[in-house]
Amino acid sequence: MSDPTSSALLADAATLTTQEVVEWTKKLNYGTWRYQKSWTPMHIVDAEGCYFTDGNGKRYLDLSAQLMCVNLGHKNQAVIEAIAEQARKLPYIAPSYATDTRVELSRLLLEVLPEGLVKFFFTTSGTEANEAAFKIARMYTGKTKIIARYRSYHGSTMASIAATGDPRRWAMEPGGKGQGFIFAPEVNCYACPIKHTYPSCNIACVDYLEHMIENEHDVAAVLIEPVVGTNGVLIPPAEYLPRLREICDRHGVLMIADEVMAGWGRTGEWFSVDHWNVKPDILVTAKGITSAYVPLGLCATTAKIANFFEDHFFAHGHTYEAHPMTLAPAVATIHEMQRLDLVNRSRTMGAYLGEKLHALKAKHPCIGEVRGLGLFWAVELVKDRITRQPLNTKQDKVDGKATVVDQVAGDMLKRGVSIQAWISHFVIAPPLIIEEHEIDFAIETLDASLAIADAAIV
Numbered sequence: 001m002s003d004p005t006s007s008a009l010l011a012d013a014a015t016l017t018t019q020e021v022v023e024w025t026k027k028l029n030y031g032t033w034r035y036q037k038s039w040t041p042m043h044i045v046d047a048e049g050c051y052f053t054d055g056n057g058k059r060y061l062d063l064s065a066q067l068m069c070v071n072l073g074h075k076n077q078a079v080i081e082a083i084a085e086q087a088r089k090l091p092y093i094a095p096s097y098a099t100d101t102r103v104e105l106s107r108l109l110l111e112v113l114p115e116g117l118v119k120f121f122f123t124t125s126g127t128e129a130n131e132a133a134f135k136i137a138r139m140y141t142g143k144t145k146i147i148a149r150y151r152s153y154h155g156s157t158m159a160s161i162a163a164t165g166d167p168r169r170w171a172m173e174p175g176g177k178g179q180g181f182i183f184a185p186e187v188n189c190y191a192c193p194i195k196h197t198y199p200s201c202n203i204a205c206v207d208y209l210e211h212m213i214e215n216e217h218d219v220a221a222v223l224i225e226p227v228v229g230t231n232g233v234l235i236p237p238a239e240y241l242p243r244l245r246e247i248c249d250r251h252g253v254l255m256i257a258d259e260v261m262a263g264w265g266r267t268g269e270w271f272s273v274d275h276w277n278v279k280p281d282i283l284v285t286a287k288g289i290t291s292a293y294v295p296l297g298l299c300a301t302t303a304k305i306a307n308f309f310e311d312h313f314f315a316h317g318h319t320y321e322a323h324p325m326t327l328a329p330a331v332a333t334i335h336e337m338q339r340l341d342l343v344n345r346s347r348t349m350g351a352y353l354g355e356k357l358h359a360l361k362a363k364h365p366c367i368g369e370v371r372g373l374g375l376f377w378a379v380e381l382v383k384d385r386i387t388r389q390p391l392n393t394k395q396d397k398v399d400g401k402a403t404v405v406d407q408v409a410g411d412m413l414k415r416g417v418s419i420q421a422w423i424s425h426f427v428i429a430p431p432l433i434i435e436e437h438e439i440d441f442a443i444e445t446l447d448a449s450l451a452i453a454d455a456a457i458v
């Protein structure tokens with residue numbers, strides 16, 4: 001490779017070989033959440049529908065919709081056109097101005113969000129939407145602490161990483177993280193963190209959370225992923241969220257629902273809280289809001305919170321808040337979801353996918369559990385079905401060890417399927433437009449590659 005600062009290189013960028021693109025990317029950029037030495041990014045040149053294509057022309061089925069975000073599939077023409085149209089019309093205007101697009105999106109949000117969420121702050125990522133939620137909750141309540149749960153991810157910036165329960169937080173402990181975040185046990189009936197068994201436990205994990213509120217004092221909010229995403233598609237029992245809602249109300253604590261991943265039809269409802277008819281005080285989302293074509297996040301609040309700021313200083317903002325280029329594609333995305341009936345499709349195709357995954361469980365001893373809602377599924381691998389001990393640990397992940405799930409995912413990639421793996425499970429969340437024959441191909445591939453995990457447990 002030549003000197004990266006040379007002008008000859010810049011002029012030649014379009015003519016680089018695939019290998020050169022990979023090498024320059026690795027040399028000049030950071031790979032996220034990993035040791036840099038082992039990063040060999042794939043060169044991607046195209047993507048369409050449920051597939052993306054590498055520099056050698058090989059196609060991959062996108063079984064986790066990139067980072068569980070390309071819900072419409074790649075290259076949806078209506079969304080692309082909305083981006084182009086907005087660029088021609090008004091590419092940028094400061095957040096203090098009113099625009100047609102801003103009103104159009106905000107009115108559409110009133111249609112699709114859970115009832116009661118009526119005032120909106122836009123960001124350009126999920127983590128910033130959470131940062132907004134934390135500040136709003138603290139300003140509104142005058143309190144500080146936010147109770148999150150251990151198996152969670154809420155973003156990478158200062159406060160959001162402090163609110164993240166999973167090991168991505170560890171590198172920031174203790175000095176580099178925002179203050180005031182504490183952790184409750186997650187609801188996880190397959191591997192209960194407090195060693196109870198559902199239903200005889202009477203969901204003791206939520207009682208524990210109430211105990212924390214009573215003893216901590218100064219609690220502004222409880223932050224939950226209603227259906228936990230990367231940390232294993234953890235679905236609460238039916239009574240969990242209604243009971244948590246009641247506890248929050250009784251103690252004057254806000255409920256923040258982080259639907260960055262679980263929103264936008266992923267679970268077979270517009271938002272995952274809709275499954276239990278629970279109304280959060282603040283809902284945070286991103287990803288599927290534009291099918292990830294442009295970076296947009298949303299922090300939605302109730303009228304009660306909105307009214308508070310009529311006479312109190314709203315101390316938050318960004319240059320890119322309500323950026324027109326981010327809002328127009330969200331309008332198009334919602335219209336496309338409605339036109340293609342993708343929320344219902346998530347439910348029906350999700351049932352098809354779930355059946356196939358359960359059949360795999362019957363065949364592969366390495367699978368401890370499969371669970372899911374809509375087109376959002378986890379396949380959890382274990383050393384032993386009785387002890388439910390995972391194949392790898394959180395420490396293995398942060399130590400950069402080759403986990404078994406990563407090895408299986410690597411083998412699947414060779415066979416033409418891209419899947420997200422985390423510690424000891426896969427997160428399967430394809431574009432909501434996926435067809436049965438594509439699911440069949442994905443399952444055949446997972447079936448073949450799981451031989452690696454079966455071999456690892458004997």
Ligand SMILES: Cc1ncc(COP(=O)(O)O)c(C=O)c1O
Pocket residue numbers: 067124125126127128130153154155156225229230258259260261262286287
């Ligand atoms: C539940 C949840 N919250 C927040 C985030 C952070 O979103 P972003 O990566 O857009 O900052 C993520 C990202 O995966 C997420 O899954």
